[in-house]
Each structure stands twice: as C-alpha cells, then as structure tokens.
Amino acid sequence: MPMVFGRRVAAYAALGALVVATAAAANSATTPGIYSTTQAAAGSKVFEANCASCHGENLEGGAGPALSGQNLKTLAKNTKLTVSQMYTFFSQEMPLNNPGSLTSAQYLSIMAYILKFNGYPSGSGALTSTSIKKATMIITSLKS
Numbered sequence: 292m293p294m295v296f297g298r299r300v301a302a303y304a305a306l307g308a309l310v311v312a313t314a315a316a317a318n319s320a321t322t323p324g325i326y327s328t329t330q331a332a333a334g335s336k337v338f339e340a341n342c343a344s345c346h347g348e349n350l351e352g353g354a355g356p357a358l359s360g361q362n363l364k365t366l367a368k369n370t371k372l373t374v375s376q377m378y379t380f381f382s383q384e385m386p387l388n389n390p391g392s393l394t395s396a397q398y399l400s401i402m403a404y405i406l407k408f409n410g411y412p413s414g415s416g417a418l419t420s421t422s423i424k425k426a427t428m429i430i431t432s433l434k435s
C-alpha cells in the first residue's frame with residue numbers, strides 16, 4: 292500500500308527522524324531500563340485489544356508492519372527512529388481505524404510492551420509522559 296507507506300514516511304520526516312540522527316543505537320549492555328514489568332504486562336493487554344488485529348498477536352505484522360525482529364532493525368537502519376518518535380507517531384496515528392483514541396497511560400504501556408518484547412531491559416520505574424520525551428535511543432530489536 293504505497294499511499295499509506297508514503298504517509299508514514301512523511302510523518303516520520305515531520306518528526307525529524309529522517310533528517311537528524313544524533314541518537315546512538317541501543318544495545319542491551321548499555322541500554323537503561325526505562326519501563327517497568329507491570330507497565331509492560333498492562334501494555335500487552337492494551338496491545339492485544341487495540342493493535343494485534345493488524346500488527347499480530349506476536350508483533351509479527353499483518354495488515355500493518357511487524358513491530359519486532361528484522362522489521363524493526365530495518366526501520367532503525369532506514370529511519371533512525373527513536374523510541375520517543377515512535378511513541379509520538381503511534382499515539383497520534385494509531386490505531387489506524389481510530390487514531391489517538393487511547394489514553395496516554397495506555398499508549399505508554401504499549402510502548403513498554405514493545406520494548407520488552409524486543410529485548411529491552413525493564414527498570415524500576417514506569418515510562419511516563421515526561422520520561423518518554425527523553426527516550427532518544429533508536430528503537431530496534433535487541434533480539435537476534
């Protein structure tokens with residue numbers, strides 16, 4: 292679906308992802324835990340109810356792109372999208388059939404779940420609307 296893809300690239304460009312790439316790529320040894328396991332568990336349920344129909348029960352993709360594995364690695368390489376930018380994108384544009392319909396707490400929990408699923412370590416505190424702004428590491432998959 293080239294039109295849809297074009298819109299996503301345009302949205303990312305507007306976020307500055309295609310222009311500035313100052314953030315360092317994440318790796319599991321140096322990546323700080325920016326979400327809590329409780330938050331990720333809540334996010335799993337929110338994702339299942341609102342996102343899995345298009346992105347897959349296991350983030351493997353379907354009508355929408357995979358939010359895991361090789362697809363995230365390719366995304367990181369091509370767009371240098373940060374965690375903060377991905378969050379901004381999906382909290383405004385997703386679910387595709389009802390954009391922006393969830394609460395900030397729900398969107399933040401989904402971000403925690405996506406991070407956990409892709410091998411990012413958890414920390415002692417939950418991701419908040421303040422801390423997400425400082426999440427400048429490039430989102431990828433830390434799983435091989």
Ligand code: HEC
Binds near residue numbers: 299354356385
């Ligand atoms: C009705 C189907 C549908 C639902 C439901 C949906 N998405 Fe999407 N999503 C898409 C499609 C299609 C794209 C590609 C859009 C584009 O390229 O503009 C996309 C793109 C994305 C992207 C960008 C991925 C990339 O490779 O750049 C993210 C992140 C995302 N969705 C997250 C979510 C989250 C989180 C939810 C639940 C709150 C959700 N989506 C619900 C269909 C959906």
